[in-house]
Structure formats: C-alpha cells, structure tokens
Amino acid sequence: MSYEQNLIEDEEGIRALVRGARRVAVLGIKTEQHSGQPAFYVPEYLAQAGVDVVPVPVYYPEVTHILERPVFRRLVDIPGEIDLVDVFRRPQDIDQHVDDILAKKPRAVWFQSGIRNDAAARRLAEAGIRVVQDRCLMVDHRRYAR
Numbered sequence: 488m489s490y491e492q493n494l495i496e497d498e499e500g501i502r503a504l505v506r507g508a509r510r511v512a513v514l515g516i517k518t519e520q521h522s523g524q525p526a527f528y529v530p531e532y533l534a535q536a537g538v539d540v541v542p543v544p545v546y547y548p549e550v551t552h553i554l555e556r557p558v559f560r561r562l563v564d565i566p567g568e569i570d571l572v573d574v575f576r577r578p579q580d581i582d583q584h585v586d587d588i589l590a591k592k593p594r595a596v597w598f599q600s601g602i603r604n605d606a607a608a609r610r611l612a613e614a615g616i617r618v619v620q621d622r623c624l625m626v627d628h629r630r631y632a633r
Contacts, residue, residue: 490609490612490613491612492612493611493612493613493615493616493617493618494608494609494612494617494618494620495595495617495618495619496619500617501619501622501627501631502627502631504571504594504595504597504617504619505624505627505628505630505631505632506631506632507570507571507594507595508538508570508571508595508624508628509538509539509570510538510539510541510567510568510569510570510571511530511533511538511539511540511541511569511570511571511572511573511624512541512543512559512562512565512569512571512572512573512591512593513526513529513530513533513540513541513542513543513572513573513575514543514545514562514572514573514574514575514576514584514588515543515544515545515574515575515576516530516542516543516544516553516575517544517575518544518547518550518553519553519554525575525599525600525623525625526575526599528625529573529575529599529623529624529625530542530553530554530573531554532625532628533573533624533625533628534554534556536628536632538628540554540556541556541559541565541569542554542556542557542558542559543558543559543560543561543562543565543572544558544560545576545580561587562584562587562588562590562591562593563587563590563591565591568593569591569593569594570593570594570595571593571594571595571596571597571624572588572591572593572595572596572597573597573599573624574596574597574598574599574602575599575602576602577602578598578602578603578604579604581598581602581604581607582604582606582607585607585610585611588611588616589610589611589614589616592614592616593616594616594617595616595617595618595619596608596611596616596617596618596619597618597619597622597624598618598619598620598621598622599621599622599623599624600621600622600623601621602620602621603620603621604620605620608620
C-alpha cells in the first residue's frame with residue numbers, strides 16, 4: 488500500500504475522518520483569552536458538539552486547564568487512544584512535533600486551514616497515519632458530523 492492513500496483529499500475520506508473523530512487532541516490550542524482566534528474557537532466548537540477535546544498547548548506553561556479540560560504538554564503524555572490530532576501550528580513549526588505525533592500513533596492528523604507541510608504529511612502517511620492538510624475541521628464537522 489502506497490503512503491499516498493493516507494493523504495486524504497476526497498470528500499468521502501474527509502467525511503469518514505470527521506465522523507470517526509470522537510477524541511481529538513488539539514496541538515497548539517490557545518487559551519480563553521484568545522477566544523477570537525481559530526486555535527481557541529474551533530476546539531471550543533468541537534467540545535460543545537460533544538467531541539472529547541484534549542488540549543495540547545505549545546505556550547502558556549502556567550496553564551493547567553483549557554475548556555475545563557486538563558492540559559498535556561506532549562501528545563505521548565495523553566493516556567488512551569487519540570482519533571485525530573488537530574494541528575494549529577505554522578507549517579515551519581510542525582516538523583518539531585512529528586516524532587511526538589508518530590510516537591502517539593493517532594488514526595489521523597489534521598492541518599488546519601492555511602497549513603501545509605508536505606514533508607511532515609508524507610512522514611506521517613508513510614507511518615500509516617491519515618493526513619488532511621489546509622482544511623478547517625470546524626467547517627467539515629458542521630458539514631459531515633450530523
């Protein structure tokens with residue numbers, strides 16, 4: 488099986504990922520003080536829609552909870568399975584997280600709107616992790632989760 492099959496771009500593949508995303512780690516989540524930014528309001532929407540959101544902020548070392556959920560500093564520290572990692576990082580900052588993502592082995596990784604890193608996507612896809620790039624999870628969740 489070629490790694491390209493794990494690079495999800497078709498609507499059927501997107502629908503399947505959205506519907507299977509019950510537990511979502513949000514890498515690069517912002518705090519409530521940044522409520523106008525997608526890295527806060529997208530996970531807030533997901534939590535309100537019934538998704539188990541696991542906050543993984545990159546900044547805010549003093550913060551222990553976001554969206555009333557405990558914060559984890561690395562994906563590998565999260566107990567249990569993760570269906571999807573929703574990534575809010577600049578493309579050039581994703582590479583530093585790839586080993587952590589690979590170690591956690593989520594079913595899928597989702598790079599939010601405006602975020603593409605083809606080299607990182609390929610590494611993840613080669614490891615059997617499905618990857619979506621440059622799409623908004625909130626928009627697709629509203630479209631397909633019902």
